Amino acid sequence: MSYNLSNVLYLVTIVTFILALRFLSNPAHARRGNQIGAAGMALAIIVTWIKLGSTSWWAIALAMLIGGGFGAVAARKVQMTAMPQMVALFNGVGGGAAALIALAELHRILPPPGAPTADISLGIALSALIGSISFAGSMVAFAKLQELIGGRPITYAGQQFVNGALFLGAVGCTIALVAGVQDEWLLWVTILASLAFGVLFVLPIGGADMPVVISLLNAFTGVAVALGGFELQNNLLIVAGMLVGASGTLLTLMMARAMNRSIANVLFGAFGTVSAEAAAVAAGGEGGGTVRSASAEDVAVMLAYAHKVVFVPGYGLAVAQAQHDVRQLADLLESKGVEVSYAIHPVAGRMPGHMNVLLAEANVPYTQLKEMDEANPEFSRTDVAVVVGANDVVNPDARANQGSPIYGMPILNVDDSQAVVVLKRSMNPGFAGIENPLFYNPKTVMLFGDAKESIMKLAAAVKTL
Amino acid sequence: MSHNTILVFEVTILVLAIFLGVEVISKVPALLHTPLMSGTNAIHGVVIVGGMIVLGQPDKSAFTWIVGFAAVVLASANVVGGFVVTDRMLEMFKSRERPKKPDAE
Numbered sequence: 001m002s003y004n005l006s007n008v009l010y011l012v013t014i015v016t017f018i019l020a021l022r023f024l025s026n027p028a029h030a031r032r033g034n035q036i037g038a039a040g041m042a043l044a045i046i047v048t049w050i051k052l053g054s055t056s057w058w059a060i061a062l063a064m065l066i067g068g069g070f071g072a073v074a075a076r077k078v079q080m081t082a083m084p085q086m087v088a089l090f091n092g093v094g095g096g097a098a099a100l101i102a103l104a105e106l107h108r109i110l111p112p113p114g115a116p117t118a119d120i121s122l123g124i125a126l127s128a129l130i131g132s133i134s135f136a137g138s139m140v141a142f143a144k145l146q147e148l149i150g151g152r153p154i155t156y157a158g159q160q161f162v163n164g165a166l167f168l169g170a171v172g173c174t175i176a177l178v179a180g181v182q183d184e185w186l187l188w189v190t191i192l193a194s195l196a197f198g199v200l201f202v203l204p205i206g207g208a209d210m211p212v213v214i215s216l217l218n219a220f221t222g223v224a225v226a227l228g229g230f231e232l233q234n235n236l237l238i239v240a241g242m243l244v245g246a247s248g249t250l251l252t253l254m255m256a257r258a259m260n261r262s263i264a265n266v267l268f269g270a271f272g273t274v275s276a277e278a279a280a281v282a283a284g285g286e287g288g289g290t291v292r293s294a295s296a297e298d299v300a301v302m303l304a305y306a307h308k309v310v311f312v313p314g315y316g317l318a319v320a321q322a323q324h325d326v327r328q329l330a331d332l333l334e335s336k337g338v339e340v341s342y343a344i345h346p347v348a349g350r351m352p353g354h355m356n357v358l359l360a361e362a363n364v365p366y367t368q369l370k371e372m373d374e375a376n377p378e379f380s381r382t383d384v385a386v387v388v389g390a391n392d393v394v395n396p397d398a399r400a401n402q403g404s405p406i407y408g409m410p411i412l413n414v415d416d417s418q419a420v421v422v423l424k425r426s427m428n429p430g431f432a433g434i435e436n437p438l439f440y441n442p443k444t445v446m447l448f449g450d451a452k453e454s455i456m457k458l459a460a461a462v463k464t465l
Numbered sequence: 466m467s468h469n470t471i472l473v474f475e476v477t478i479l480v481l482a483i484f485l486g487v488e489v490i491s492k493v494p495a496l497l498h499t500p501l502m503s504g505t506n507a508i509h510g511v512v513i514v515g516g517m518i519v520l521g522q523p524d525k526s527a528f529t530w531i532v533g534f535a536a537v538v539l540a541s542a543n544v545v546g547g548f549v550v551t552d553r554m555l556e557m558f559k560s561r562e563r564p565k566k567p568d569a570e
Contacts, residue, residue, distance in 0.1 A: 017508050018489060024501055025492040031555035034504055038548040041511065048514045052521035060520050063534050064513075067541025074542075075549035080557075086550055087503045090510075094543035097512045100536035104519040104529050119472050218502055218509075225512045226482075230475060232515050238475055239482045240511040246486025247505050251498065346495055353498030360557040367560055371495045 001051045009047045010236040016040025017240050021247065027366050044236060067093075080361040081318045084214065084351040085145035091218050092138025098224035099131035099191055105231050106177075106187050118178050123230030125174035125190055131224035132191045136198025138217050144207060145350055154203045160268065166197040205267065208315075208392060210350040212255045212266045219248025251352055258346035258372075260398075260408040291427065294445040296454065299421050300461030303329075306383035308339040310375065312412055313355045314348050316389015316424075320451035326388060327362040329459045336462070341368045343375035343385075343412050345393035372412060379416035387414060387422045387438075389451050395436045406434060420444040423454045500554045507547025513540035 016036045023033020049060070071090065078086045102124045109116045109124075116124070143149045170193040173186040205213050222244025229237030256263045303309055311326060330340045342364065344355045356369050370378065379385060387394055390412075397404035398411045414420050420443050427439070427446075438444055447454050493501050520533030 013511075017511075018485065020504060020508065021486075021489040021493070021501075024497050024504060025494065027494075027497060027555075027558040028560065030497060030500060030558065031552065034500075034507075034548065034551045034555055037504065037508060038552075041507070041513075041544055041548070044511060044514055045517070048517045048521075052517060055521045055523050056525075057521075059530070059534060060517055060537060063516075063520065063537035064541045067538035067543075068545040071542035071544070071546030072549055075546040075553065078550070080554075083499065083503075083550070083554070086546070087499075087506055090503075090543050090546040090550070091506050093539040094506070094509045094512055094547075097516055097536045097540040097543065100532050100539070101512065101515045101519050104532040104536065107526070107528055107532070108519075108522065117468060215502060218506060222505065222509045225509045225515075226479060228512060228515045232518055233471060233475070234514065234518070235475070235478060236511060237515055238479050240508050242479050242482035243486040243489070244505040244509040246483045247490035247501070250487050250490050251502065344495070346498075351499055352502060353495060353500075356496050357499045357554050357557070360554070360559070363557075363559065365560055366496055366558050369496055 001047065006047050006051050007235060010044060010234075013040040013044040013047075013236055014239050016043075017243060021243065079321075080323075080358055081321055082146070083357060084210065084349070084354060085142045087351060088138045088141040088145060088214055088217070091214070091221050092135045092142065095131040095134025095138060095217070095221040095224055097131070098221065098228045099128045099135060099194075101228050102128035102131065102231060103187060103191065106184060110182055110184055115180075115182065118180070120231055121178045121180075122174075123227045125177045125187065127224050127227035127231060128187055128191050129170050129174055129194045130220050130227065132194035133198040133201070134217050134220035134224060136195040137202040137213070137220070138198075140199050140202040141210065141213055141217065144202070145210065159200070159204060163197060163200050166193045166200065169193040170197065201267065207350060208347075209259075209266050211347045211352045211354070212252055212259070212263065214351050215248050215251040215255055216263070216267075217248075219245050219252060222246075222248055255347055255352055258410065259406075260410065291439055292442075292445050294421070294447055296447065296457035297461045299445065299447055300458050300465060302384050302419060302421065303333055303338065303386070303458065304336055304462050304465045306333075306338055308341075308378075308382045308384075309333055310370075310378065310382045310385045310414075310417070311340070311342045312385055312387045312390050312394060312414055313342065313344070313359065314388065314390025314393060315350060315354075316391075316451050318349055318354065318358055318389070320389060322388065322452040322455050323358045323362040323364075325452055325455040325459065327359070327364055329455050329462065330364070332459055332462045336465075341370050341375070341378070343370050343372070343378075343414075345372055345390070345412050348390055348393050372410060376413050376416075379413050382417035383419065385414040385417040385420045387420065387424075388455070389423065391424075391436055392434060394438055395434065396438055396441075397434070397436070401437075404434060414438070415441055415443060418443070421447055423447050423449075423451050425450060497558070500551050500558075503547060503551045503554060507544060507551055510540055510544030510547050513537065513544050516540045
């Protein structure tokens with residue numbers, strides 16, 4: 001296949017990718033868009049295959065079979081609640097592939113007379129650097145989300161210094177490579193330092209900040225792939241990689257804005273270690289309130305005789321896998337003439353839009369899923385807001401308490417409703433370890449217990465009414 | 466084409482792709498942010514093309530064999546897993562009830 005023909009066909013693939021993203025603006029067409037993108041990917045693979053001719057075709061086929069088989073099985077088997085770690089995993093392997101390609105390319109070019117041009121060296125070194133960070137970071141994110149390692153921030157003395165040294169080491173090797181030092185070891189050091197940096201930089205980040213981290217790592221892999229396009233002089237990799245890089249960066253900024261924090265603060269702030277200080281502030285400021293706990297029967301009466309009920313889901317919903325039970329309770333309430341909707345905070349859960357996917361899995365029509373801007377004005381005419389496994393995203397301290405670490409974060413104003421029901425396992429503070437004055441609000445009643453069991457009890461109680 | 470001409474051309478499309486990416490993504494509602502993440506995830510699986518190019522080189526060393534093979538394995542997992550997961554998610558987003566119980570609304 002000629003150079004021009006293959007590039008034209010790659011352009012077709014690029015168009016399918018753009019369409020795939022474009023179709024995502026409407027949930028009714030989104031699935032079709034994804035299929036178009038997959039077809040475009042298949043085209044790119046076939047074009048590359050023909051271009052390469054018969055060289056090592058069986059090795060390529062075998063590698064595709066192994067990787068593709070693993071990907072297909074893992075993607076089919078995974079529970080919807082485990083989606084964030086699956087996305088992290090698939091993101092990481094992409095970054096790893098970009099780093100390996102950079103390594104192989106340098107190995108091919110370097111032997112004398114070698115002398116790659118500065119831009120090729122830059123592409124190779126940066127692709128390896130960013131791809132390795134993405135790979136290692138994603139694997140740690142995966143391990144945290146899969147609860148293979150603790151989700152709480154892990155910190156130690158001199159952390160910033162070690163991270164900084166590793167990063168500067170990697171950057172230094174990159175500069176040396178670009179400056180023309182022809183030594184493969186420089187790239188090895190770049191990769192190893194970047195891998196270590198990737199691990200150490202995600203380790204201290206708490207689970208609640210995962211939406212930011214995952215979208216940032218997604219952007220990293222995109223950029224690594226685009227740089228791979230420079231080293232291989234391949235337009236398809238440049239455009240497709242950069243589309244992902246740009247979209248991931250934008251999404252990262254949106255998530256950080258939804259928490260009213262800078263990206264630097266999310267990445268290096270080790271959120272959650274401030275808990276002791278914050279608890280002290282909360283105890284001094286808001287303390288002394290009493291918590292009212294209620295039985296499932298009491299809450300069932302409140303819900304069944306309400307006009308409008310809003311469910312506010314959080315990560316606790318995912319942990320308890322209670323989405324189907326919430327849906328059943330909502331159905332029961334609707335059959336009694338109650339208006340039901342769901343208020344979704346942008347950073348509820350462990351990845352952007354996590355709650356929407358969970359509730360969609362439980363067959364909740366997406367017209368009932370309200371974004372924050374849409375949901376907040378509704379609370380003043382809501383009879384009961386039911387908070388299921390959410391905590392920080394409904395914490396009024398974000399509005400009122402300047403000493404709170406989440407001060408300034410936009411929240412769902414559930415306390416505007418007539419009554420608030422909080423489903424919670426115990427009075428332990430949430431993930432970030434921040435005290436929540438919502439629980440002490442006279443409007444609030446607590447229903448203690450596992451979210452799934454509590455919802456099932458509520459449904460049973462509503463049925464008898 | 467000289468090397469520099471190609472480079473300038475590449476930088477041009479890189480910059481255009483940045484703006485295009487931002488433009489397209491800003492139209493995606495928060496409702497679909499998870500499928501967006503996983504869909505873009507699948508798209509960067511295009512790195513498989515790079516892996517194929519490396520592994521498909523003639524006269525390669527054992528080192529290139531191993532590294533290229535690993536790259537294609539990882540990239541294939543990225544492509545297939547990414548698209549399948551996204552498809553599973555998007556399949557679930559329905560505007561109305563699935564026709565499970567046919568009683569009239």
